[in-house]
Amino acid sequence: MLEKTIKSEEDLSIDEISTILSKSFEEITDLLKAIASPKRLSILNFLLQKPRNFSFLLNNLAIKRTTLVHHLDFLMDMNLIEREDWGRYKITVRGFKIITAITKTYQNLIIERQKEQKQILDKYNQWPQFYKESRVFNERIVNNYAHYQGGWNCYVSSVSGILASLGDDHDYIYVSGRSGYCFIVLDTHLVTASILSKSAWDEIYKGTESFGWKMNIWKKKRQYSGVWQLENEDYDVGLNIFNQICKIIDDYNTPVVLLGVHGNGFAIVNGYQNDSYLVSTYYHIEGRKEIPIRFDQLHLINKFIYFYFTKEKKTIIPEVEDKKSIKRAIEFARGDFFSQSEFTSGPEAYDKWIHVLESGKKDQIINFGNGNLGQFYFDSKYIASEYLERLSRIYLDKPQSKFLKNASQSYRNAKMKLDHFTVMFPHPQQQQNINITLEKRKKGITILNKVKSFEIEAIEGLKQAYEKWKS
Known part of the structure; x- marks a missing residue:
């Protein structure tokens, strides 16, 4: 463990500190730059727990690939991290020392600040109560x-x-795919917390627990x-x-x-x-x-x-859970878990969406969550496509791989259509000044009809993949 390599060191005198600073201004500045970035600190924090793959860091930092490469190179140049293997990184002893030192320093500063606040408030105990409520002691x-x-x-x-x-x-894509959430299609306004039935939530919870x-x-x-x-x-x-x-x-x-x-x-x-x-x-x-x-x-x-x-103590078998996720995806995509008396689900939900656009009523279009739905389903089709693509690669030598890839392509096609839709109908916060013309509505309707057809194609691919899946 890295902790065992860290030895206690005597405090430096002021003269020694001054000498080191005067001789090492540039080196110390570079070191401070290395930890001055929130993203680089996040990388060090992740690697502090255990070595991580490049893909894990990319998914969890929400930055571009080239930006992550730059941050990793910077940290390696400063000898704060190193490559454990190709595409896998770990923190160095030096990196551990640095992150430990700044964390302890920050913690000490917070404690000192709290003590100062307490001394002031205790000295002037007649201050109004609302001044005292801002004290930070219980954290x-x-x-x-x-x-x-x-x-x-x-x-x-x-x-x-x-x-x-x-x-x-497991990242956002895998969690969304396993839980089945990215395969859900509803006509709702995406407003209430009860847009999903209890049975749907129970199934999402099962998928979420499939990671152990x-x-x-x-x-x-x-x-x-x-x-x-x-x-x-x-x-x-x-x-x-x-x-x-x-x-x-x-x-x-x-x-x-x-x-x-x-x-x-x-x-x-x-x-x-x-x-x-x-x-x-x-x-x-x-x-x-x-x-x-x-x-x-x-x-x-x-x-x-x-x-x-x-x-959980029970053993999780990834292939078994992956197959279950496909069954869950089929049921969610078809709308099997929802009460039709409350709202429309599955491919037919697009018909109600289309009907709203056909009405031409701007308030109704906005209140329906038109732009919000567009953004939400653009994201979900992208996630569904990526999840199925991953599974098709994992089980490349299995008969279900071909059909997983076909379903992935259908969702990718739907995503590409929704990309155009979100340009015409942006997020609700930007919709008040948008001009919802007849031409835009017609184009939107055409797009949604295509998305619906791709959705039906994807469901068929999922059904074939599940039927061919042997476990």
Whole structure:
């Protein structure tokens, strides 16, 4: 272990520090540059846990391949990391020393700052209470910090981020494919937390657990559904949930997935600070600074949900779980898990989408979530295509490979059509000033009809792959 190679060193005198600085300005500057980048710090953090493949770093950092190569070269030039094997990297003893030193220094600075705040507040104890509430004394952050992953599905982004932090190298694509989420097609507005039936969620949970981790799920219906703010009984439940999650973090030192952060979506809770959650959300993907979320600032429509993972003892056979994921994909893509009385699912969902465009009513088109659906399904078709392509390569010498590849191509064709759709109908935040002309609507309808036909092709390919799959 690297820890055993680190020996305690005597403190340097001021003269010694000054001498080293004066002789090594450029070298020290280069070293500081190496750790000044958030992405390079993230690389060091990942490698601190264990050696990682290039593909793992690329998927979890959400950066371009050339950018990652640049960061890795920089860190290797400074001897902070090294190649363990082709395409696989590990942290060096020097890198371990550097990351340990800056972490300890940062921690000491935080502690000193908190002590200073306490001294000031204790000295002037007549200050109003709201000044005192900002003190930061009760804080805990998990060791295996989880980063929200890239993608339009907040459930998959949160789950894949936590699995990565737990040492499971399966990325956003694999988690989405295994859980089946990327194969779902609905006509919904993508607004309510109950867009999926209980049976659909149960199947998604089964797929999520197929990596060998047990999901410990807590749910409760809201007393005041449809009201954003937590009031009365809901406020009390929110506080109770906060205390439960704090206990999970204290007892298990593991991140938690929570619904209701920055809108009615899932996010990762990595710790707590006084009465607030310390989270990782889509802000991380956008390069924005995360902000603590008070326990009563959750935005929920009709239910409270949180869950965390513990390691399963049962043996997981990847090929068995991969085959199950294809069965799950077929059922989700056909809409087998949904009540037709509530909404349309499967390929027929495109017909309702087309009907909305045919209406020509701008408000109805926007309220239906037209641009949001376009972006969401562009992402899901891309993910479905990539997942099936991976499986076709894994089982290249098996009879199902050909049909997996065919289904992958059908989803890729659908994605390419939806790419054009998202240009004509951008995200809802940009739609208020868009001119929804008859020509655009006609083109949109043509695209959706093609997407529907590719969806049907893909389902047929999935069915053939499952029938040919021998296990």
